[in-house]
């Protein structure tokens with residue numbers, strides 16, 4: 396037992412043991428540091444041996460802390476370093492140190508924010524984050540309610556669940572009846588399907604609305620869809636506005652959607668107000684620009700950057716009109732997984748999810764704050780709230796403005812460089828975000844109006860497929876080179892959109908979301924792509 400006790404944080408003051416804790420962590424950090432090399436990976440990549448993994452059994456004898464830590468480090472061989480300037484694959488940021496400390500302290504002392512009974516002051520952190528986000532979004536702090544949950548998917552789940560209860564009161568008790576639908580754009584995140592499926596609405600009842608070439612929902616088509624649904628006697632569980640689509644940072648016109656909802660409630664005499672949820676898990680952080688003085692431009696952003704930031708602000712400002720908003724701190728909030736918050740404009744909305752305390756006899760004997768009365772989870776980690784608090788404190792509005800402005804500026808630079816190449820088409824030139832989509836063409840293709848022709852001319856079907864294949868090969872080549880430390884790892888999306896004749900169009904994708912990204916790393920992307928083109932030309 397004495398040996399085992401050493402493997403736990405000590406419940407009594409033990410400075411000597413604390414240094415052992417530090418030492419243990421330090422050794423792990425040292426071993427991880429040894430793995431850094433010229434690639435954006437820790438160590439190198441070998442094929443993953445799932446067959447051996449499936450034969451692991453519980454051993455008879457335990458191991459020492461040191462042995463275990465060594466084992467743990469081994470799982471990081473080949474892991475991507477998200478903050479590395481040569482990693483531009485997805486909206487996965489590096490985490491700030493204070494947010495990691497927040498998570499770690501929570502891991503060491505294990506607050507459970509199901510209730511302040513099990514977390515005491517850590518429960519306050521959740522309330523503080525909700526309040527701070529309310530002020531950021533422009534919600535009334537006296538009215539809001541909110542909570543952390545298990546990812547951006549869960550924030551959508553909460554929004555739609557509350558909307559479902561508004562549309563069909565008592566569904567929690569009596570079950571979901573037929574005839575409920577949700578609306579979201581066809582560029583929205585696939586979690587709309589997860590949510591519809593798991594809530595019992597059925598994925599068939601998750602209706603999508605077309606988007607324009609900027610990835611924004613067509614509000615006219617939404618009107619038609621809503622009127623058809625209402626006319627057919629269906630109820631609307633939720634309208635999801637995507638505020639920053641995952642692949643191209645399209646931002647729906649939330650204000651127009653809320654106006655439309657209000658109008659339809661009036662004209663059709665609806666007995667409930669269809670819930671408007673803003674899936675802002677990717678775009679919420681741009682709210683730090685709500686009050687930015689774009690004329691004085693105190694942070695001195697370049698004109699092209701200013702234009703992009705103002706464009707995003709124009710739409711993001713409307714978040715205060717949504718009934719609920721999803722926020723991922725683990726995306727543009729620079730916090731570790733999982734750090735997702737959903738905020739309701741009217742905190743009373745959470746009562747739709749309430750359980751009676753009598754049904755939970757083991758809980759709520761003390762304390763005042765019991766989010767577990769309405770949360771989906773019972774055990775709720777305190778680390779998310781602490782990590783979010785850490786970054787709100789660390790960055791402040793200005794820090795966020797600086798870092799977002801910096802990576803938006805780099806994205807604009809990347810697009811300028813790509814546009815300057817005759818065989819490359821940037822597909823989202825006007826996007827205000829940090830993801831850049833582009834397509835590369837082989838020698839002999841007139842790229843002048845290729846994009847329009849590919850999207851609209853059904854005689855181009857074969858070409859679209861051929862160039863999809865070509866870009867797929869470019870992506871594979873780039874990936875391989877990056878894994879060898881000879882380039883930047885970017886990614887691809889197999890269908891950034893569909894052509895008018897129903898063919899998916901593949902795009903290469905650079906996602907800039909690290910403060911370590913720099914001019915060199917975006918210039919390298921362009922060089923890599925040109926090298927890839929040449930290599931493919933040699934192969935063909």
Ligand SMILES: *Cc1c(COP(=O)(O)O)cnc(C)c1O
Nearest residue numbers: 546547548584639640641676677
């Ligand atoms: C990432 C993302 C999600 C899913 O969020 P997770 O945190 O990965 O669960 C949902 N919607 C949008 C728009 C996203 O970008």
